[in-house]
Amino acid sequence: MVKEFQQAKWLEPLIFEIGGEGRIGHIVPNPDDEVKKEVGDIEKLIPEKLRRKDEPKLPELSEVEVVQHYTRLSQMNYGVDTGFYPLGSCTMKYNPRINEELASMEEVMWIHPYQDERTVQGALELMYKLERWLAEITGMHRFTLQPAAGAHGEFTGVQLIRAYHEYNGELDKRDEIIVPDSAHGTNPASAAMGGFKVIVVPSNENGCVDIEALKAAVSERTAGLMLTNPNTLGIFEERIEEIARIVHDVGGLLYYDGANLNAIVGKVRPGDMGFDIVHLNLHKTFGTPHGGGGPGAGPIGVTKELEKFLPVPLVEYDGEKYYLDWDRPHSIGKVKGFYGNFNVLVKAFAYILALGEEGLKTVAEISVLNTNYLVKKLKEIKGFELPYGKDKPRKHECVFSASPLKRDTKVRALNVAKRLLDFGIHAPTMYFPLIVHEALMIEPTETATKEQMDEFIESLRKISEEAYSNPEIVLSAPHNTSVTKLDEAMAARPKTLFLTWKMYLKKSSE
Amino acid sequence: MEKDAHPYIPNSPRKIRNTLLKEIGVNDISELYSDVPERLFYKGKLKLPKVHSEYEIFKQVRRMLKKNRTVLDMCTFLGAGVWPHYIPAVIKALISRGEFLTSYTPYQAEISQGMLQTLFEYQSLMAELLEMPVVNASMYDWASALGEAALMTNRLTKKKVFLVPKIIHPERFSTLKTYAESAGIKIVQVNFNRDTGQLDLNDLDSKFNEFRGEVAGVYIENPSYLGFLETQVDEVSDIAHRNESLLVVGVDPTSLGVIRPPGDYDADIVVGEGQPLGNPLNFGGPLLGIFATKDDMKFIRQMPGRIIGMTKSEDGKYRGFVMTLQTREQHIRRERATSNICSNEALCAVAAAIYLSLLGKKGIVELGKTILYNSHYAMKKLNAIDGVKAPYFKAPHFKEFLVTFYREGISVETVHEKLLEKGIHGGKNVKREFPEFGESMLLCVTEIHTKEDIDELVSAIKEIVEGGR
Numbered sequence: 001m002v003k004e005f006q007q008a009k010w011l012e013p014l015i016f017e018i019g020g021e022g023r024i025g026h027i028v029p030n031p032d033d034e035v036k037k038e039v040g041d042i043e044k045l046i047p048e049k050l051r052r053k054d055e056p057k058l059p060e061l062s063e064v065e066v067v068q069h070y071t072r073l074s075q076m077n078y079g080v081d082t083g084f085y086p087l088g089s090c091t092m093k094y095n096p097r098i099n100e101e102l103a104s105m106e107e108v109m110w111i112h113p114y115q116d117e118r119t120v121q122g123a124l125e126l127m128y129k130l131e132r133w134l135a136e137i138t139g140m141h142r143f144t145l146q147p148a149a150g151a152h153g154e155f156t157g158v159q160l161i162r163a164y165h166e167y168n169g170e171l172d173k174r175d176e177i178i179v180p181d182s183a184h185g186t187n188p189a190s191a192a193m194g195g196f197k198v199i200v201v202p203s204n205e206n207g208c209v210d211i212e213a214l215k216a217a218v219s220e221r222t223a224g225l226m227l228t229n230p231n232t233l234g235i236f237e238e239r240i241e242e243i244a245r246i247v248h249d250v251g252g253l254l255y256y257d258g259a260n261l262n263a264i265v266g267k268v269r270p271g272d273m274g275f276d277i278v279h280l281n282l283h284k285t286f287g288t289p290h291g292g293g294g295p296g297a298g299p300i301g302v303t304k305e306l307e308k309f310l311p312v313p314l315v316e317y318d319g320e321k322y323y324l325d326w327d328r329p330h331s332i333g334k335v336k337g338f339y340g341n342f343n344v345l346v347k348a349f350a351y352i353l354a355l356g357e358e359g360l361k362t363v364a365e366i367s368v369l370n371t372n373y374l375v376k377k378l379k380e381i382k383g384f385e386l387p388y389g390k391d392k393p394r395k396h397e398c399v400f401s402a403s404p405l406k407r408d409t410k411v412r413a414l415n416v417a418k419r420l421l422d423f424g425i426h427a428p429t430m431y432f433p434l435i436v437h438e439a440l441m442i443e444p445t446e447t448a449t450k451e452q453m454d455e456f457i458e459s460l461r462k463i464s465e466e467a468y469s470n471p472e473i474v475l476s477a478p479h480n481t482s483v484t485k486l487d488e489a490m491a492a493r494p495k496t497l498f499l500t501w502k503m504y505l506k507k508s509s510e
Numbered sequence: 511m512e513k514d515a516h517p518y519i520p521n522s523p524r525k526i527r528n529t530l531l532k533e534i535g536v537n538d539i540s541e542l543y544s545d546v547p548e549r550l551f552y553k554g555k556l557k558l559p560k561v562h563s564e565y566e567i568f569k570q571v572r573r574m575l576k577k578n579r580t581v582l583d584m585c586t587f588l589g590a591g592v593w594p595h596y597i598p599a600v601i602k603a604l605i606s607r608g609e610f611l612t613s614y615t616p617y618q619a620e621i622s623q624g625m626l627q628t629l630f631e632y633q634s635l636m637a638e639l640l641e642m643p644v645v646n647a648s649m650y651d652w653a654s655a656l657g658e659a660a661l662m663t664n665r666l667t668k669k670k671v672f673l674v675p676k677i678i679h680p681e682r683f684s685t686l687k688t689y690a691e692s693a694g695i696k697i698v699q700v701n702f703n704r705d706t707g708q709l710d711l712n713d714l715d716s717k718f719n720e721f722r723g724e725v726a727g728v729y730i731e732n733p734s735y736l737g738f739l740e741t742q743v744d745e746v747s748d749i750a751h752r753n754e755s756l757l758v759v760g761v762d763p764t765s766l767g768v769i770r771p772p773g774d775y776d777a778d779i780v781v782g783e784g785q786p787l788g789n790p791l792n793f794g795g796p797l798l799g800i801f802a803t804k805d806d807m808k809f810i811r812q813m814p815g816r817i818i819g820m821t822k823s824e825d826g827k828y829r830g831f832v833m834t835l836q837t838r839e840q841h842i843r844r845e846r847a848t849s850n851i852c853s854n855e856a857l858c859a860v861a862a863a864i865y866l867s868l869l870g871k872k873g874i875v876e877l878g879k880t881i882l883y884n885s886h887y888a889m890k891k892l893n894a895i896d897g898v899k900a901p902y903f904k905a906p907h908f909k910e911f912l913v914t915f916y917r918e919g920i921s922v923e924t925v926h927e928k929l930l931e932k933g934i935h936g937g938k939n940v941k942r943e944f945p946e947f948g949e950s951m952l953l954c955v956t957e958i959h960t961k962e963d964i965d966e967l968v969s970a971i972k973e974i975v976e977g978g979r
């Protein structure tokens with residue numbers, strides 16, 4: 001039952017290699033004749049030494065060519081709209097189209113952040129209500145909607161940890177943030193960016209935080225702990241309350257990486273587990289599209305104690321009108337311009353409306369149901385094993401290891417991933433978390449159909465058979481994508497490093 | 511319809527659920543949560559909406575958002591970091607394609623060539639505009655890109671002071687401080703000339719003296735936050751480089767058809783806001799952070815963010831594109847990464863690539879010229895009003911400028927209020943940020959403002975100011 005698949009293969013030239021001299025793809029409005037007359041010679045408006053001498057070397061194309069070029073390129077891309085996308089940790093669920101329609105209303109696209117508040121009451125109301133819903137879902141006191149992505153939320157959260165300890169006069173001595181070895185790379189990177197030393201604690205045989213190691217790691221130097229629950233293995237940290245106590249007892253704060261909220265949304269709240277700061281990825285749990293890598297949104301929720309440190313401005317309501325509150329003396333300031341990725345907020349708002357309290361619970365439950373169905377079936381396939389907490393149910397995702405396959409056949413997780421593409425299925429996340437060798441991290445989400453999952457299972461079964469009987473076909477995959485396996489080493493070698501067309505032309509002329 | 515079935519959740523119907531449960535070998539979904547301590551489940555009723563049909567969502571969200579008045583409903587002259595420009599219809603049609611819209615960061619290159627090639631084209635088109643050979647695949651926005659640039663100058667030079675002009679966008683400045691200060695970098699502001707707004711080069715020199723050997727980078731903006739152009743770019747570049755510091759330049763890319771690109775005056779790092787290239791205002795987000803640097807491995811290795819590179823298939827037959835130099839990034843380098851950035855603003859970069867392809871080399875120059883004409887027409891007409899000065903600074907300007915009201919009893923607030931009554935939205939009130947410039951508002955005029963729009967603004971202001979006599 002595996003699919004026969006062939007992705008579009010256009011051998012599409014670069015935009016610089018097409019077009020024709022004198023063509024134009026869009027006419028910019030021409031100033032009124034009288035405007036021209038009144039202003040006179042515009043050359044004079046810019047001093048000679050600041051004038052651009054040569055036209056930028058942009059291509060010249062008609063509108064038709066631009067549309068065809070990018071349409072073809074889009075056909076050489078794979079999205080949730082194309083098919084099954086079990087990319088672990090990324091929650092590649094369906095992105096409802098109604099949300100796109102609402103986010104492209106003129107009342108979203110054509111409002112300016114510095115408009116008089118009386119003229120943007122609808123936008124402020126939406127932000128205000130969304131904030132309340134997110135607070136309710138997570139059990140936190142207040143949210144800022146400003147961060148542009150998950151990692152940006154983490155950065156903001158780390159700044160809040162700083163502000164809190166600084167306020168208490170303890171920043172000097174609290175210079176460590178603890179992260180588990182299974183953490184996403186953004187966690188240690190965010191902690192370091194915020195000026196902290198990163199202390200890594202190992203996982204135990206169940207894939208959860210090793211409590212003894214954590215006890216040994218905490219001290220009066222601990223500023224906080226960053227954790228995701230369920231963790232990156234898809235396992236719920238059962239002893240989360242104990243973890244919270246250990247960190248709180250030494251005066252540290254608990255940070256929740258909400259990238260994995262999908263399995264518990266509407267059922268279990270990070271605030272009730274003891275977390276002080278929470279980020280959410282609206283582009284994961286709340287159904288907004290990833291756009292090939294963004295824009296997303298990474299709102300940050302905090303306890304009442306930390307509210308005063310949130311970035312400016314916050315949206316407030318005085319009973320009659322919504323307004324922006326900039327007057328927050330303890331605020332960490334800003335983490336980006338303006339108020340956040342508003343059009344993403346609109347989509348998340350519509351998503352929560354569509355699901356409601358009941359529907360969100362169903363989201364969690366079906367995502368967990370789907371994952372455990374995959375676990376059950378994939379365990380039966382030769383060459384794959386499920387390390388850590390073998391008998392524990394998984395939550396939003398599961399992480400298999402292709403180590404046995406590699407040992408027996410030389411076929412690695414990477415090859416399995418590439419071969420899956422040949423069956424028209426996007427690959428799982430590979431080689432993460434780092435504590436699993438030959439990791440394949442699989443997250444079906446609640447929007448997968450049983451039929452898709454069965455096809456995925458069959459495809460993996462077939463790849464296993466191939467690996468044991470005819471490994472070459474797996475090792476040389478992918479075969480059915482727009483291009484065959486690409487040379488990543490060449491791409492990174494200084495001599496053949498081409499990051500722009502300009503760089504390519506220069507190097508090839510040398 | 512079954513109570514539990516939902517259009518977004520294909521396995522929600524009872525029968526399918528039961529099949530899956532049976533296959534797993536459990537009786538109820540709750541068994542799959544058996545490892546979660548019972549007391550952690552939320553027992554109350556969450557204050558959340560009920561399940562809504564698509565029509566109800568459509569109606570409810572529209573009703574709420576229709577309370578907004580758009581810049582299309584009322585002629586608006588706001589800029590200050592997000593600028594109103596027309597967006598060709600082609601852009602929305604192309605970026606709405608599900609293959610682009612619903613894809614993740616292109617981790618699996620072979621099945622993601624469309625996004626990878628498009629982002630490579632974005633990097634390449636931007637490189638031509640900036641005259642900088644290396645551009646990354648995007649940052650969150652100008653402000654955060656500036657923060658990252660300050661961190662990069664520190665990694666490159668190991669120095670701890672970053673100089674910025676006193677005339678800078680307050681939100682950009684605040685963001686910069688958030689990024690820099692926790693990394694131990696001190697932000698120091700350089701004075702400006704009161705008449706021209708230009709950077710005070712004597713003060714720049716004296717800052718270099720005061721922080722001898724400690725200055726990692728000097729930052730200038732062109733056009734500046736208040737719209738004037740910084741004309742001493744070569745001088746600033748010289749001073750920075752003579753002192754073994756780096757030059758960081760912030761740009762509005764719509765100016766670069768007519769204004770000298772930063773690569774031309776030896777910028778080491780360029781940041782800026784790509785929103786005006788085909789991305790909507792969206793109440794200030796999402797935006798598109800531009801980040802570029804020189805073709806020098808020392809610099810490239812310190813770049814934050816995703817970078818797409820051109821390569822070949824392993825069999826050497828075909829050209830292809832991949833994310834490259836990933837050893838700089840958080841998923842590999844973790845706490846030693848150049849940045850924590852993961853998701854960026856890819857789809858906004860796609861829009862910018864399409865925009866630049868549509869305009870081409872002639873269109874981008876035309877755009878710059880139209881903006882110059884329209885904004886200068888507005889300045890000239892406003893300046894002719896008794897009691898009004900535009901622009902405030904004696905300097906060349908691009909699309910924004912300060913307009914100042916001199917007449918007794920005429921405040922920015924009065925002008926704003928009365929304009930609004932007439933269905934016009936004036937510029938940003940900058941009095942709180944820069945009280946030294948008196949009753950001043952920052953106006954923005956682009957290619958979307960027609961002569962009629964500008965005339966209407968001018969006659970409204972004339973009436974307001976003269977009426978206050």
Ligand SMILES: Cc1ncc(COP(=O)(O)O)c(C=O)c1O
Binds near residue numbers: 090151152257
């Ligand atoms: C567990 C986890 N944390 C954090 C992030 C970072 O989120 P973003 O890509 O939105 O910055 C991700 C996404 O890749 C993730 O999976």
